[in-house]
Amino acid sequence: MGKRIKLIALIFSLLIFSCGKGEKMDEKIIPNRSIGEVPNTLLKKLTEKRIYFGHQSVGFNIIDGINDIIKENSSIKLNIVKTDNIEDFKRPIFAHSQNGINKDPKSKVDAFTNLMEKGLGDKVDIAFFKFCYVDILNDTNVNEVFNYYKSAMMRLKNRYPKTLFIHVTVPLMREAKGPKAFIKSIIGRDHNIVRNQFNDLLREEYDKNRIFDLARFESTYPKGQREARKKGGKYSYSLIPEYTDDGGHLNEKGRKIIAEQFLIFLSEL
Numbered sequence: 001m002g003k004r005i006k007l008i009a010l011i012f013s014l015l016i017f018s019c020g021k022g023e024k025m026d027e028k029i030i031p032n033r034s035i036g037e038v039p040n041t042l043l044k045k046l047t048e049k050r051i052y053f054g055h056q057s058v059g060f061n062i063i064d065g066i067n068d069i070i071k072e073n074s075s076i077k078l079n080i081v082k083t084d085n086i087e088d089f090k091r092p093i094f095a096h097s098q099n100g101i102n103k104d105p106k107s108k109v110d111a112f113t114n115l116m117e118k119g120l121g122d123k124v125d126i127a128f129f130k131f132c133y134v135d136i137l138n139d140t141n142v143n144e145v146f147n148y149y150k151s152a153m154m155r156l157k158n159r160y161p162k163t164l165f166i167h168v169t170v171p172l173m174r175e176a177k178g179p180k181a182f183i184k185s186i187i188g189r190d191h192n193i194v195r196n197q198f199n200d201l202l203r204e205e206y207d208k209n210r211i212f213d214l215a216r217f218e219s220t221y222p223k224g225q226r227e228a229r230k231k232g233g234k235y236s237y238s239l240i241p242e243y244t245d246d247g248g249h250l251n252e253k254g255r256k257i258i259a260e261q262f263l264i265f266l267s268e269l
Contacts, residue, residue, distance in 0.1 A: 029223070029224035029225060030220075030224050031222065031223050031224040032217070032220065032222045032223075032224070032257070032260075032261060033261070033264055034260070035069065035073065035076075035260050035263055035264060037264075038263075038264055038267050038268070040075055042267040042268060043075060043076055043263075043267050044075075045267070046078070046263075046266055046267045047076070047077050047078050047079070047092060048092050049092060049094075049125045049126055050089050050091075050092060050093055050095075050123060050124045050125045050126075051093065051094045051095065051124065051125065051126045051127070051266070052084070052089075052095045052096070052115075052120060052124045052126070052127045052128075053094070053095070053096040053127075053128060053129065053130075054084075054096070054097060054098075054099030054100070054108070054111065054112050054115070054128070054129030054130070055096060055097075055098065055099055055129060055130050055132075056098055056099065056100075056102055056132045057102075057132065057249060058130070058132055058133070058171050058248070058249060058250060059096065059098075059130060061249055061250035061254070061255040061258075062250070062255060062258055062259050062262060063080065063096055063259075064255050064259075065250070065254075065255030065256045065257075065258055065259025065260070065262075066078070066080065066094075066259045066262070066263060067080065068252070068255070068256045068259065069256065069259055069260055069263065076263070078094045079091075079092055079093050079094060080094045080096070081093055081094070081095050081096075082095075082096055082097055083095050083096075083097060084097040084115055084120070086118070086119045086120055086123055089120065089123040089124060090123075099111045099112055099115075099129045100112070100129075102132055102134050102135065103134050103135060103137075104135070105131055105135040105136065105140070105145045105148075105149075106145065106148055108129060108131060108135065109148055109149050109152045110152075111129075112127075112129040112152075113152050113155070113156060116156055116159075116160065116163075117159075121156060121159065121160040121163055122160060122162075122163075124163055125163065125164060126163070126164045126165075126166060126266070126269065127156075127163055127164070127165055127166075128165060128166045128167065128168060128212075129168070130168035130170075130171070130214065131168075131170045131171075132170075132171065133170065133171045133172060133173050133191070133195065133248050134248075135170065136170050136191070136194055136195045136198050137191045137194065138190065138191050138193070138194050140194055140198075142194060142197050142198050142201065143201075145198070146198060146201045146202070146205075150205060153165055153167070164210075164269060165210075166210050166211065166212060166269070167202055167206050167210060167211045167212070168211070168212045168214050169198075169199040169202055169203070169211065169212070169213050169214050169215040169216065170195045170198050170199055170214075170215060171195075171214050171215060171218055171239070171248070172192050172195055172196075172215050172218050172219060172237060172238050172239040173191065173192060173238065173239050173244075173247050173248045174238060174239045174240075174241050174244050174247040174248070175192065175227070175229060175238035175239075175241075190231075190236070192236055192237065192238050193231065193236050195215065196215070196236055196237055199213075199215050209268075209269075210269075212261075212262060212265045212266075214258065214262075215237065216237070217257070217258055217261045218239045218240065218243060218250075218254070218258065219237035219238055219239060219240060220240075221240060222257065227239070227240045227241075239254075240254070242254070243257065243258075
């Protein structure tokens with residue numbers, strides 16, 4: 001008898017879970033923009049900047065996407081170099097390097113801060129880093145990590161007023177489907193919920209013109225629809241399945257779409 005009751009409860013929960021799929025979004029649909037809409041004067045100014053980008057694997061995906069776009073747009077002449085050597089910032093550069101340790105978000109804050117304070121903070125025009133999806137999991141103390149980040153960025157902003165520090169939302173993962181998704185919801189393993197919470201704090205704290213909303217673009221189809229599931233009365237966004245081959249990293253299609261929006265954002269700063 002007890003097994004039958006548990007089975008009925010399981011089926012009922014599954015039905016409720018399934019009803020959350022495919023609900024219409026209330027928010028305004030905003031299609032992705034094209035790099036062709038950006039005036040060449042802005043793209044040229046971007047190539048004259050000294051930029052530093054700290055990241056891990058998804059960051060390499062984005063850099064690969066930028067290189068894809070550059071191959072198709074001869075007017076974009078970014079000097080992309082994998083480096084954090086201060087000597088390389090004597091001329092215009094789009095520098096990038098690995099930053100911190102995955103699954104340890106505070107290490108990424110510390111690594112970026114240390115790099116700035118060792119001399120790079122006075123050399124760059126624009127500086128930023130991004131967390132990885134493995135940095136924000138369901139057992140992460142979101143408020144603690146965010147406050148640690150916010151405090152460090154405030155110190156850097158005050159110490160280097162001529163440097164523009166921008167922010168990047170935490171990337172998402174592809175939503176599991178079917179029974180796998182159901183099991184994850186039951187045992188509380190839907191990490192995207194926590195990543196969305198962190199990203200909401202970021203959006204509330206900083207000017208939207210100073211945030212590259214990576215998570216939004218990862219969950220937005222080119223025509224503006226969102227990849228989302230309604231949970232607990234609130235939408236949880238996830239990475240568009242067609243943008244990834246392994247559930248988290250960006251494939252060739254995904255990296256190019258994200259990179260295009262990234263270049264548009266940077267050029268309009």
